[in-house]
Amino acid sequence: MNVLPLRPDVAADSTPARGPASAMIEIDRVSQVFQTAGRQSHLALSQISLTIEDGAFVSILGPSGCGKSTLLYIVGGFVKPTDGVAKMRGKAITGPGPDRGPVFQEFALFPWKSVLGNVMYGPRQQGVKHAEAEAQSRRLIEMVGLKGFEDFYPKELSGGMKQRVALARTLAYHPAVLLMDEPFGALDAHTRTRLQNDLLNIWERDRKTVLFVTHSVEEAVYLSDKVVVMTRSPGRIKEIVDIDLPRPRRRAELLLDSRYQKLVVDIERMIDDTSEDELRT
Amino acid sequence: MMLLRAVVTRLAPLLACLGLLGIWQVAALILDTDSFPTALDAIRAIPAILGDKESLINILASLRRMAIGFGLAVMVSIPLGLMMGRSRGVAAFFNPLLMIIYPVPKAALMPIIMLWLGVGDVSKTLVIFLGVSLPVIYHSFEGGKAVEEKMLWSGAAMGLSAAQRMIRIVLPAALPEILTGCRTGLVLALITMVTSEMIARQSGAGNILFNALDMGQYDTVFAMIIIIGAMGIGLDAAFEKMRGRLVKWSEPRFDLPLSFS
Numbered sequence: 159m160n161v162l163p164l165r166p167d168v169a170a171d172s173t174p175a176r177g178p179a180s181a182m183i184e185i186d187r188v189s190q191v192f193q194t195a196g197r198q199s200h201l202a203l204s205q206i207s208l209t210i211e212d213g214a215f216v217s218i219l220g221p222s223g224c225g226k227s228t229l230l231y232i233v234g235g236f237v238k239p240t241d242g243v244a245k246m247r248g249k250a251i252t253g254p255g256p257d258r259g260p261v262f263q264e265f266a267l268f269p270w271k272s273v274l275g276n277v278m279y280g281p282r283q284q285g286v287k288h289a290e291a292e293a294q295s296r297r298l299i300e301m302v303g304l305k306g307f308e309d310f311y312p313k314e315l316s317g318g319m320k321q322r323v324a325l326a327r328t329l330a331y332h333p334a335v336l337l338m339d340e341p342f343g344a345l346d347a348h349t350r351t352r353l354q355n356d357l358l359n360i361w362e363r364d365r366k367t368v369l370f371v372t373h374s375v376e377e378a379v380y381l382s383d384k385v386v387v388m389t390r391s392p393g394r395i396k397e398i399v400d401i402d403l404p405r406p407r408r409r410a411e412l413l414l415d416s417r418y419q420k421l422v423v424d425i426e427r428m429i430d431d432t433s434e435d436e437l438r439t
Numbered sequence: 440m441m442l443l444r445a446v447v448t449r450l451a452p453l454l455a456c457l458g459l460l461g462i463w464q465v466a467a468l469i470l471d472t473d474s475f476p477t478a479l480d481a482i483r484a485i486p487a488i489l490g491d492k493e494s495l496i497n498i499l500a501s502l503r504r505m506a507i508g509f510g511l512a513v514m515v516s517i518p519l520g521l522m523m524g525r526s527r528g529v530a531a532f533f534n535p536l537l538m539i540i541y542p543v544p545k546a547a548l549m550p551i552i553m554l555w556l557g558v559g560d561v562s563k564t565l566v567i568f569l570g571v572s573l574p575v576i577y578h579s580f581e582g583g584k585a586v587e588e589k590m591l592w593s594g595a596a597m598g599l600s601a602a603q604r605m606i607r608i609v610l611p612a613a614l615p616e617i618l619t620g621c622r623t624g625l626v627l628a629l630i631t632m633v634t635s636e637m638i639a640r641q642s643g644a645g646n647i648l649f650n651a652l653d654m655g656q657y658d659t660v661f662a663m664i665i666i667i668g669a670m671g672i673g674l675d676a677a678f679e680k681m682r683g684r685l686v687k688w689s690e691p692r693f694d695l696p697l698s699f700s
Contacts, residue, residue, distance in 0.1 A: 236592045254595035266589035270611045270688045280597040311688040331597055 181248075182335060182367045183210040183233055188242035190228050202228050204392035205242070210335075210369060215361060217370045217378035218386045221429065225393030226371045227339050233369060234260050234337050246335070256284060259333030263340040265320040267312040273299060273323050274308040280331030291330075298326040303356065318349035325357070335367045342377070354380060355409060362406050375429070379403075379421045380412060387428050397428055474657050481661035488662055494647055498666070501632055501643040504560055508567025509628040516575035516624075517617055521609055523576070524583020537576060545570040546634040553639055563635040563643070570631035571624035578620025582613030615686045625678055629671050644670075 190203040202225040210216050218226040231237040232244050235254040244251045267276050281291035302322040342350040372378050378385045385399045412418045460478040467477040488494045523530040556562045586609050594608045636645025651659035
């Protein structure tokens with residue numbers, strides 16, 4: 159069952175006729191400098207180049223303060239890079255747009271709207287008729303496991319439920335790329351696992367391009383096709399690891415799989431090396 | 440037992456009022472001076488005021504000025520406060536101005552305003568306007584400032600323009616805080632209304648009160664105080680009812696969030 163109606167323009171773009179690379183997002187030598195108090199400047203990102211292919215699930219992994227969220231905000235168009243350029247389907251990103259849908263750690267739901275109202279907000283803004291937007295939104299709410307909670311306000315929901323609403327709200331306007339900024343970072347371990355499983359199920363159904371920021375190695379390996387390991391201050395790409403584990407992935411099987419275990423250990427070592435580099439300098 | 444407690448809780452405000460009137464009555468009987476009539480005398484004077492056409496016209500004129508002053512203040516202050524909350528430049532420009540005006544009793548400006556604009560409706564409405572503006576600006580500013588950046592980003596990603604984000608995200612998100620300011624503003628409107636009429640005697644509820652004071656009709660004075668107080672309670676209660684309906688989303692329906700991942 160295809161719960162998410164396909165967007166004709168997305169379908170057209172994903173045909174091979176469009177070009178050889180089928181790169182959804184290209185980040186080209188992007189640097190970000192922040193001015194801190196006292197006129198000091200802090201180099202958050204240094205010369206990042208990265209290509210994300212159409213339909214890929216790519217995680218950016220790194221210690222806190224490595225600028226991984228900043229990189230996601232640049233792709234989202236929320237932050238302008240100091241230097242370099244980020245492109246979406248070959249066009250330079252100049253601001254936010256409905257082709258890139260963010261999901262934040264803080265949920266950022268509209269508290270004055272019900273669950274249904276939140277999910278319908280995007281489609282309504284895009285000019286979808288009320289009845290159609292409502293029907294679509296109800297299906298999405300069911301898909302994220304919140305059937306029966308349509309009329310609840312965000313304040314009445316737990317953190318895990320709020321993040322499910324946030325995911326449904328973003329999926330509702332059919333972004334070509336999902337930008338997930340430590341989406342499960344504020345949740346307890348059990349809730350986190352359930353949401354990871356559900357996200358994977360949803361993603362394996364329609365294979366949207368996902369850029370996923372996290373500091374959990376297991377989460378990155380479990381979900382991704384590719385893990386981008388970053389170093390801290392200034393944020394640089396240390397290594398890009400292909401995760402060639404078969405899909406669909408089932409958590410219980412994966413945890414016992416030696417390839418999964420090796421990937422987790424290898425990446426953890428890379429991050430440890432990074433911290434040691436820091437100590438040496 | 441539960442029922443009794445519920446009934447007592449319901450009746451508590453009424454009991455408090457009756458208690459206050461009781462103390463008043465006893466105190467007035469003990470003191471026994473002309474300038475302090477008993478509660479019963481004051482209450483007995485109320486129908487005479489409300490039955491008098493002239494008095495009613497005065498009171499309605501007061502309420503009209505108050506409504507206009509309050510309405511205009513809210514219409515100007517909410518957008519100004521929200522813009523200050525969202526833009527550092529706007530805040531930097533208006534903050535010093537407001538800091539100067541803030542501690543000045545608005546009624547103290549009345550003589551100057553009267554000098555410029557006369558003793559009529561315009562002066563009094565302007566004073567009410569000034570009295571209401573500051574708390575509404577302040578609370579709108581705080582409410583606007585507190586709106587989560589990520590909420591605005593989410594809106595921007597859906598395609599909302601800057602102006603749409605202001606009206607459709609900042610305004611509703613800040614509404615609980617704005618309405619808190621409006622509630623304070625409403626009480627201040629009543630206070631500035633009475634004081635403005637005290638200074639510019641011409642018409643209004645305050646005028647009835649102070650005329651009666653001049654003529655030594657103390658039961659009318661106290662009756663007017665009760666009427667003005669009742670107007671305050673009534674307006675506040677009506678406002679609270681509306682506020683509760685507008686921001687019911689900010690109050691939880693259950694005591695605890697449901698546990699469900």
